[in-house]
Amino acid sequence: MSKFTKKKGNELPPISTASLPDIVFMLLFFFMVATVMRETDLLVEQNLPKADQVEKLKKDRSVFIFAGKPSDQYKDKYGDEGRIQIGDKYTEISNIGLALTEARGKLNPELQSSVVVALKVDDDTNTGLVTDIKEKLRELNMVKIIYITTPGNQLDN
Secondary structure, eight states, X not given: OXXXXXXXXXXXXXXXXXXXXXXXXXXXXXXHHHOOOOSOOXXXXXXXXXXSSOOOOOGGXXXXXXXXXXXXXXXXXXXXXXXXXXXXXXXXXXXXXXXXXXXXHTSOGGGGGGOEEEEEEOTTOOHHHHHHXXXXXXXXXXXXXXXXXXXXXXXXX
């Protein structure tokens, strides 16, 4: 009897899975680094006005109010009139206080007393809507307001 036996058939050897965890963690790390987390989904158009004196804003102590016409996907449902968005939903003027309280609650507790309201208003938005927002903020005693713009010169357009 011989000591060596031939393999029966031409079977492939099993695939080594030793490097599989390395590959999985490398892919996980890549997607963690490459993914951008979106804070809010814009429901309104945002063609911001231009300004030549612009400062960078820290986002940790501000609550954003977006104002403008509804985006193309929402025009059928909401029409062409200017709308207000706080967070991820439309808000009426009468509900701004409740929506701002909810948005303020998401900030750090030590920064909630010194909240700055940031208005991101579309170029074509009616001035009456902005005035209504400012009056409601004045009633709520939230008088620290900033306007978000894009760098540039308004006269160049």
